[in-house]
Amino acid sequence: xxxxxxxxxxxxxxxxxxxxxxxxxxxxxxxxxxAGLRVTVGLVAAAYVLQVVAFADARGxxxxxxxCWLACAVLLAVTAPPPxxxxxxxxxxxxxxRALCCHDGPLAALSDLLLTTLALAAAIACARHTGSVVLxxxxxxxxxxxxxxxxxxxxxxxxxSVDPALAPLARxxxxxxxxxxxxxxxx
Numbered sequence: 056x057x058x059x060x061x062x063x064x065x066x067x068x069x070x071x072x073x074x075x076x077x078x079x080x081x082x083x084x085x086x087x088x089x090a091g092l093r094v095t096v097g098l099v100a101a102a103y104v105l106q107v108v109a110f111a112d113a114r115g116x117x118x119x120x121x122x123c124w125l126a127c128a129v130l131l132a133v134t135a136p137p138p139x140x141x142x143x144x145x146x147x148x149x150x151x152x153r154a155l156c157c158h159d160g161p162l163a164a165l166s167d168l169l170l171t172t173l174a175l176a177a178a179i180a181c182a183r184h185t186g187s188v189v190l191x192x193x194x195x196x197x198x199x200x201x202x203x204x205x206x207x208x209x210x211x212x213x214x215x216s217v218d219p220a221l222a223p224l225a226r227x228x229x230x231x232x233x234x235x236x237x238x239x240x241x242x
Contacts, residue, residue, distance in 0.1 A: 059110045064200025075099040076189030111156035174198035
C-alpha cells in the first residue's frame with residue numbers, strides 16, 4: 056500500500072511551502088495581503104488534503120471526507136472570518152481529515168491534535184519572526200509530517216504480542232496453564 060511516510064511528508068512540506076509562497080507573492084501583487092493569504096491557505100490546504108487522502112490507509116470514505124472538507128472550506132471562504140481564525144480553522148480541518156483517514160483510535164487522533172497545535176504555533180512564530188510565508192508554511196507542514204510516527208492501535212497490539220516464531224510455544228504454554236487450572240478446580 057502507498058502509506059504515508061516521513062520522507063514523503065518532508066518532500067510534500069517543501070513543495071507546499073514553495074508553491075504557497077510563490078502563490079502568495081503573486082496574489083499580493085494584485086490583491087490585499089489578507090485576501091492573498093486566504094486564497095493561498097485554501098489552495099495549499101486543498102493540496103494537502105488531496106495528498107493525505109491519496110496516501111491514507113482508509114479503504115472507504117475518502118470521497119466523503121474530501122467533500123466534507125470542501126464544504127467546510129467553502130463555508131470558511133464565504134463567511135470570511137478574520138485571517139487568524141481562518142488559518143486556525145483550516146489547520147483544524149486538516150487535523151480532522153488526518154484523524155479520519157489515518158488514525159484508528161482516539162488516542163492517536165488526540166496525539167495528532169497536539170501535533171497540529173504545536174505545528175501551528177511553530178509556524179506562526181516562524182512567520183512572525185522571519186516575515187516569510189514560505190518559512191511559515193514549511194514549518195507547519197514539516198512538523199505535521201511527523202504524524203506518521205504516532206503509534207496506531209494495531210501497532211501497539213502487535214508490539215506487545217509474541218514473536219511469530221515463538222507462537223506455537225506460547226499457545227502450548229497457554230493450553231498447559233488452562234489444563235492446570237482445570238486440575239486445580241477438580242481438587
